[in-house]
Each structure stands twice: as structure tokens, then as C-alpha cells.
Amino acid sequence: MTRTISILGSTGSIGKQALEVIDGLPGKFSIFALAAGNNIELLKQQITKYKPQVVSVGTEELALELEKEVKNVKVLQGQEGLKQIAGDSQNEVLLVAVTGLNGLEPTIYAIENGIDIALANKETLVSAGSIVTGLAKEKNVNIIPVDSEHSAIYQCIGGKNSAINKIILTASGGPFRTSSIKQINNADVETTLAHPKWSMGSKITVDSATLMNKGLEVIEAHWLFSLDYKDIEVIIHPQSIVHGAVEFIDGSVISQMGLPSMHIPIQFAITYPEKFTGIKTGSLDLTQISRLDFEKPDLNRFPCLEMAYEAGKNGGTYPAALNAVNEEAVYAFLKGKIKLTDIAKIVSKALEQHENIPDPSFKDIMEVDKYSRKIVSEYLLSKL
Amino acid sequence: MTRTISILGSTGSIGKQALEVIDGLPGKFSIFALAAGNNIELLKQQITKYKPQVVSVGTEELALELEKEVKNVKVLQGQEGLKQIAGDSQNEVLLVAVTGLNGLEPTIYAIENGIDIALANKETLVSAGSIVTGLAKEKNVNIIPVDSEHSAIYQCIGGKNSAINKIILTASGGPFRTSSIKQINNADVETTLAHPKWSMGSKITVDSATLMNKGLEVIEAHWLFSLDYKDIEVIIHPQSIVHGAVEFIDGSVISQMGLPSMHIPIQFAITYPEKFTGIKTGSLDLTQISRLDFEKPDLNRFPCLEMAYEAGKNGGTYPAALNAVNEEAVYAFLKGKIKLTDIAKIVSKALEQHENIPDPSFKDIMEVDKYSRKIVSEYLLSKL
Numbered sequence: 001m002t003r004t005i006s007i008l009g010s011t012g013s014i015g016k017q018a019l020e021v022i023d024g025l026p027g028k029f030s031i032f033a034l035a036a037g038n039n040i041e042l043l044k045q046q047i048t049k050y051k052p053q054v055v056s057v058g059t060e061e062l063a064l065e066l067e068k069e070v071k072n073v074k075v076l077q078g079q080e081g082l083k084q085i086a087g088d089s090q091n092e093v094l095l096v097a098v099t100g101l102n103g104l105e106p107t108i109y110a111i112e113n114g115i116d117i118a119l120a121n122k123e124t125l126v127s128a129g130s131i132v133t134g135l136a137k138e139k140n141v142n143i144i145p146v147d148s149e150h151s152a153i154y155q156c157i158g159g160k161n162s163a164i165n166k167i168i169l170t171a172s173g174g175p176f177r178t179s180s181i182k183q184i185n186n187a188d189v190e191t192t193l194a195h196p197k198w199s200m201g202s203k204i205t206v207d208s209a210t211l212m213n214k215g216l217e218v219i220e221a222h223w224l225f226s227l228d229y230k231d232i233e234v235i236i237h238p239q240s241i242v243h244g245a246v247e248f249i250d251g252s253v254i255s256q257m258g259l260p261s262m263h264i265p266i267q268f269a270i271t272y273p274e275k276f277t278g279i280k281t282g283s284l285d286l287t288q289i290s291r292l293d294f295e296k297p298d299l300n301r302f303p304c305l306e307m308a309y310e311a312g313k314n315g316g317t318y319p320a321a322l323n324a325v326n327e328e329a330v331y332a333f334l335k336g337k338i339k340l341t342d343i344a345k346i347v348s349k350a351l352e353q354h355e356n357i358p359d360p361s362f363k364d365i366m367e368v369d370k371y372s373r374k375i376v377s378e379y380l381l382s383k384l
Numbered sequence: 385m386t387r388t389i390s391i392l393g394s395t396g397s398i399g400k401q402a403l404e405v406i407d408g409l410p411g412k413f414s415i416f417a418l419a420a421g422n423n424i425e426l427l428k429q430q431i432t433k434y435k436p437q438v439v440s441v442g443t444e445e446l447a448l449e450l451e452k453e454v455k456n457v458k459v460l461q462g463q464e465g466l467k468q469i470a471g472d473s474q475n476e477v478l479l480v481a482v483t484g485l486n487g488l489e490p491t492i493y494a495i496e497n498g499i500d501i502a503l504a505n506k507e508t509l510v511s512a513g514s515i516v517t518g519l520a521k522e523k524n525v526n527i528i529p530v531d532s533e534h535s536a537i538y539q540c541i542g543g544k545n546s547a548i549n550k551i552i553l554t555a556s557g558g559p560f561r562t563s564s565i566k567q568i569n570n571a572d573v574e575t576t577l578a579h580p581k582w583s584m585g586s587k588i589t590v591d592s593a594t595l596m597n598k599g600l601e602v603i604e605a606h607w608l609f610s611l612d613y614k615d616i617e618v619i620i621h622p623q624s625i626v627h628g629a630v631e632f633i634d635g636s637v638i639s640q641m642g643l644p645s646m647h648i649p650i651q652f653a654i655t656y657p658e659k660f661t662g663i664k665t666g667s668l669d670l671t672q673i674s675r676l677d678f679e680k681p682d683l684n685r686f687p688c689l690e691m692a693y694e695a696g697k698n699g700g701t702y703p704a705a706l707n708a709v710n711e712e713a714v715y716a717f718l719k720g721k722i723k724l725t726d727i728a729k730i731v732s733k734a735l736e737q738h739e740n741i742p743d744p745s746f747k748d749i750m751e752v753d754k755y756s757r758k759i760v761s762e763y764l765l766s767k768l
Contacts (some may be wrong), residue, residue: 012761024767033606067543069518118514155636156638158542162659163659164666166667168670178703235670235671236671237670245641247667247668248659248660249659249660249661249662250648250651250652250659250660250662251642251645251647251648251666251668252539252640252641252648252662253640253641253642253668254539254540254638254639254640254641255638255639255641256636256637256638256639257629257637257638257639258636258637259635264634264635264636267634268636272601275546275547275632277634278633278635282635283550284618284631284635284637286552286621286678287620287630287678287680289676289678290677290679291675291676291677292675292676293674294671294673294675294676295671295674296671383454
């Protein structure tokens with residue numbers, strides 16, 4: 001079989017690794033379209049190598065620049081470009097690996113056109129889980145998670161979403177797992193970005209340090225697997241070998257393990273339900289790793305995790321507000337404007353003030369997103 | 385649904401626990417027959433409680449004794465009794481939990497009659513794997529393992545036997561995991577029977593101490609999952625939480641975990657493919673267990689494991705000879721006639737002398753079994 005795929009976010013970390021996976025499976029994929037933000041140098045190389053029919057870039061300016069330099073490829077731009085690519089019925093699977101809420105509309109377009117989604121964009125499910133999963137059910141479309149934790153759960157369940165007692169998402173604990181509150185309070189950007197196990201973008205690495213990342217994953221899991229929040233557990237597992245586990249009603253626990261590598265979940269998602277020999281990923285030798293540790297997360301030192309649970313349980317637009325406020329706060333931290341621990345404070349404050357919209361529409365979510373970001377800017381201004 | 389089940393070995397450890405599982409699932413099972421060896425006191429209680437149509441006991445004498453004391457139940461005896469029960473088409477599933485090669489013929493009878501097998505009898509697959517699995521395939525009969533390790537693999541594979549790189553069977557390492565060769569050489573029966581994790585019968589507990597048990601499981605796994613011996617790995621895992629794991633071709637590893645309890649694999653086997661809430665088994669809390677260790681088995685201190693691999697690879701009647709010689713040697717050890725380390729020596733010697741019959745018939749296997757046991761008796765006599 002040859003599967004037609006498009007990648008939204010082809011020059012990002014997940015997009016590049018997805019292309020490596022595709023390189024390792026010659027003849028298995030035909031690339032319909034690639035979409036990048038502003039890294040048009042890398043996109044040009046990808047065009048030469050993968051010969052997509054369509055590409056899209058972040059702005060009109062970049063699109064005009066690119067158009068002069070490439071041949072035999074249609075060049076689109078902006079959110080409209082992502083939507084056009086996503087909804088094209090030539091796609092058999094769409095890898096959504098753009099960051100932020102940019103991924104939401106294209107994902108909805110693809111689902112409406114019956115295209116399976118390999119989802120590497122957290123915001124889509126965190127902010128608009130009810131809309132996205134509801135539509136996917138209606139259109140009988142698979143949403144296969146690319147996140148290693150959700151991929152783990154998906155693999156453990158084996159497609160059948162029944163007889164589950166609870167699921168367990170593991171977290172490495174990040175760079176401050178063993179740090180005191182004082183040390184976390186004084187954490188600088190450099191230390192925060194030095195993640196012990198996973199090499200990822202800056203935003204998600206900060207989220208890993210605060211455990212907000214795990215909190216967002218809890219909300220994603222709620223939607224992906226139709227589970228109550230009380231049945232989603234987070235445990236700290238510093239070796240990052242067990243990515244997730246499912247406890248079934250008979251007491252049996254199935255877990256998925258692997259060396260920390262995004263190639264496995266990416267390949268799983270874009271080739272599902274088939275399995276192929278993986279690339280670059282060595283065999284997991286448990287005797288060499290020798291020891292796996294597990295501990296409960298400390299909610300005192302990592303309050304973001306509990307806030308995410310709360311936002312999730314409150315439902316409506318709370319998760320969208322949580323996500324937007326957190327994202328802005330993380331950017332402020334990365335720019336040196338606030339301390340790491342201010343992120344939790346800002347999120348907490350914003351959630352307290354949030355006026356919930358139960359059962360929100362797409363428009364509601366976009367507005368809450370915009371408004372929540374404004375709150376953060378105002379907060380930062382007030383501190384100047 | 386009500387499933388009609390018979391239990392061969394109802395007064396043994398697995399049989400009793402199976403009845404506990406059935407107690408926990410009221411209305412789900414109807415018991416057609418129970419077969420015991422010589423514990424007719426317990427069998428009488430089971431007859432009163434479960435009201436089987438048929439029972440069987442070890443000898444004619446016991447059958448006559450029992451017949452006088454029970455009503456409304458047909459009393460059979462011996463190997464003929466086991467066969468009559470096993471082959472009765474009222475059975476929907478047969479739990480084979482008798483020990484030794486006594487389980488083989490009844491299992492074959494059940495398979496020939498299209499009855500699914502919940503298999504807790506190692507010897508059946510070790511000695512006659514090709515016959516049993518060949519027939520099961522032909523008759524489209526499920527053989528669901530009850531052993532926790534094979535149950536783990538079965539659960540990880542999820543029924544589909546494809547895209548497997550290798551499987552991993554875990555072993556607790558037994559009471560001599562950290563002992564020196566000298567200490568093992570001087571091991572007495574009491575220490576040998578003090579298994580750190582599992583409470584089982586004496587024979588299997590000695591096999592766990594020598595790792596022969598894991599070796600026999602490797603041979604079972606070869607037949608159950610149609611795998612090459614090179615793709616079956618044994619690792620030592622002292623906490624006995626991970627019971628088995630499967631590495632797929634994409635590098636992803638699925639493992640099954642649980643508290644050490646036979647209720648889970650027994651229930652899995654007799655209710656397959658359905659899942660019900662388990663009894664008596666607490667939720668697995670990895671953070672409470674806190675740590676899982678893994679190490680390579682030491683073949684110098686535990687040579688039986690390698691002998692089993694060799695016998696398996698040699699095929700034919702080698703595994704039947706291995707099994708018979710080991711069983712007799714273990715009994716000799718339990719009776720204080722030989723040292724623990726003599727078991728490996730006797731097995732090694734017997735395998736060296738073994739004249740292999742490739743592609744053996746049922747009769748060949750029974751003869752090799754008998755002959756191999758005689759070798760051990762002769763060896764023991766020669767030492768007097």
C-alpha cells in the first residue's frame with residue numbers, strides 16, 4: 001500500500017522526525033502536502049526531496065519569496081493554507097504537528113472530510129476536545145495520538161476502549177524532580193530547558209518542568225479515551241521507559257515501554273493499524289536499564305498538574321483558558337519577564353477569574369483563547 | 385452468558401483458585417465436571433457446593449469410597465475418567481490443572497471435540513507441543529495459557545500473533561537469585577521451597593529455584609506463540625510485577641503487569657475473550673512498589689535454563705526427556721536423596737544419552753517419558 005499523507009508543521013521537531021520515519025519506509029507513503037511556519041530554507045530542501053503537490057508557509061511574504069524559488073508545487077499561506085491542505089480528500093492521513101491553536105481548524109476540516117488524524121498538537125484536544133472528538137465519532141475518523149504517553153495508552157488498549165479501570169500516564173518529572181521549592185523558585189531558563197530525557201521544543205520543555213505538560217496530557221487523555229478524570233493517574237517515572245499503562249477491571253495492567261524516541265509513536269500513528277520495522281530505535285534492553293522507579297507527583301512543588309485536573313473537571317472553556325494563559329506565561333518566562341513559579345500563579349489567577357462557557361462552540365473557544373492571552377499581557381504590563 | 389466448564393485438578397492449587405474465581409463471577413459458569421487425585425475430602429465439599437454432573441478421582445478404590453458418600457453425581461476414575469470428562473461436548477472450556485503428563489491425553493481429547501483449553505499443565509506443551517498445537521490449529525481451538533508469564537504474553541499480543549520481534553519471560557530468580565554456587569550446592573529442601581514471590585506446589589517451586597521452570601516455560605512459549613527460541617528471552621525480575629513483555633518490530637514493547645496473583649491469569653483464561661472485574665486482587669500501585677529491577681540470568685549458577693533451551697532447539701523427544709528426567713530428579717531431591725545441584729547433573733547426563741525421535745507420535749512421547757524416568761531410578765540405585 002502507498003498511503004497519501006500531509007504534514008502540518010514539517011519543519012518542526014515532530015515534522016522532521018516524521019519525515020525520517022517516512023524515509024525508513026520507502027514506497028509506503030506519498031506526500032501530498034507540507035506546511036511550515038517560517039523556516040523556508042528547510043522547507044525548500046523538503047520540497048526537493050519529497051516533491052509534494054502543495055506547500056504552505058506562515059505568511060504571504062514568505063509565500064511570495066518561496067514561489068520564486070520552487071517549481072511544480074502550489075504555494076499556499078497562513079491559516080487558509082493549512083485548512084486547504086487539511087481538507088483535501090487526497091489525504092488518507094494528516095499529521096497535525098503545528099503548535100498552538102493553529103492546529104484546531106485544519107484538524108476539524110480534515111475530520112469533516114473523513115481523513116484520519118495523527119495528532120501531535122496538544123491544544124486541539126485540550127481546548128476543543130468535545131468538538132474534535134465528537135466530530136471524529138460522527139465521521140468515523142481515527143484520531144491517533146503522536147504524544148508518546150497517549151500512543152502508549154492507545155497501544156495498550158489495542159483499539160478496544162472497554163473494561164478499563166484506569167489509565168496511568170508517566171512523567172519523567174523534568175529537571176526539577178528532586179529540587180526544593182526554593183530551587184524551583186530560582187530556576188533560570190537554561191536549567192529549565194535542560195530536560196533529562198526528551199529533546200523537545202522550548203515551550204513543551206518548560207511545561208515538562210512545571211508538570212503542566214502532564215496536566216494538558218491528562219485533559220487530552222480524557223477526550224481521546226472517553227475517561228473520567230478520576231480514572232486518569234499521573235505517576236513520576238524518571239527513566240521514561242514505561243510511557244503509559246492501562247489497568248483493566250480484572251486487575252491486569254498492560255503497559256507500553258520503549259527507549260525515549262518519538263520515532264515509535266510517530267510511526268505507530270501514521271501507519272496505524274499496520275506495523276513496520278522501526279528506524280533508528282534500538283531494542284529495549286531492560287537488563288541494561290536495570291532499574292525502573294516510580295513515585296507520586298508532588299502537587300506542592302508542581303501545582304500546575306492539579307490546576308489542569310481542576311480545569312478539566314470544570315470543563316467548558318476552562319481548559320482553553322488554562323492552555324492559553326499557560327502558553328503566554330511560558331513565553332513570558334522564556335523571555336525572562338517572569339519567574340518559573342509565576343507561571344502557576346498567573347494560571348491560577350486567570351482560572352479564578354474565568355467565566356465559563358459550558359459546551360462551547362468553536363467561536364467561543366477562539367474568543368476565550370484570545371481573551372485569556374490578553375489577561376496575561378495585562379498582568380505583565382501591570383508589573384512593569 | 386453461562387459457560388460450561390470442567391476442571392481437571394480441582395483440589396490442587398490452580399483448581400482451588402479457579403473455583404474462587406468462579407465464586408466471584410456468579411451466574412457466569414456452570415460446572416460440568418471436577419476431577420481430583422486423592423483428596424476426596426475436599427472433592428466432597430466441592431461436589432456439595434458446585435453440584436457437578438460428573439467427578440473423577442485417582443483410583444478405583446477412591447471412586448468406590450466416594451460413590452458411597454455422594455448422590456446425584458457420576459463417579460469416574462483414573463486416566464479414563466479424565467478422558468471421559470475432557471472429551472464431553474457439554475464443556476465449553478476445560479481447565480487442565482492436573483500435574484504431569486496425565487494432562488496430555490485429556491487435553492488431546494478435548495481439542496478433538498472442539499473444546500477450548502485453559503492450560504495450566506506445563507508438561508502438555510513441553511513434551512507434546514507439536515501434537516497439541518498442531519491439533520488445536522486444525523480444530524480451531526483456543527489454548528489459553530494459565531501460567532502468569534504466558535498469560536502475560538497472550539494479553540500483550542492481544543490475540544494477533546504478528547509483527548513480533550521477540551518476547552520476554554520474567555523470572556523472579558527464586559530463593560537463590562543472589563546465592564553463590566557453593567550456597568546453591570548446599571541448599572536444603574526447606575530453603576529451596578521458600579519461594580520469595582509465589583506460593584505454589586513443591587515440584588514447581590524447586591523448578592523455580594533451579595530456573596528449570598523458566599526453561600520449561602520457554603519451550604511452552606515456543607509452541608504457544610510459534611516463535612523461534614532465539615526470539616524468546618528470559619530476564620530476572622525479582623519483584624515479579626512485570627510478568628512478560630513483547631517487543632514488536634517497530635521497537636515498541638508491550639508488557640503485562642500485576643500483583644503476583646494467579647486469580648488474574650486463571651480468570652483471563654477461563655473467561656477469554658471477555659473481561660470481568662477480578663476478585664481478591666488489589667490495584668497495582670507502582671508508586672508503592674516504587675522500584676522494578678531487571679538483570680540477566682546467570683547460566684553458570686542456573687544451568688537448567690540453558691539445558692531447556694538446548695532441548696527445545698534440538699526438538700523431537702528432547703523436551704519430553706528433559707521434562708521426565710527433571711521431574712524424577714526433583715522428586716529425588718524432595719525426598720532428600722540428591723542435592724539440588726544434582727538435578728542439573730542428572731538432566732545433563734540423560735540428555736547426552738538421549739536418542740532423539742524427530743516428529744514424535746503420542747506413543748513415542750509416552751515411551752520416552754517412561755524410559756527417561758527409568759534412567760533416573762537407575763542412576764539413583766547406582767548411587768546407593
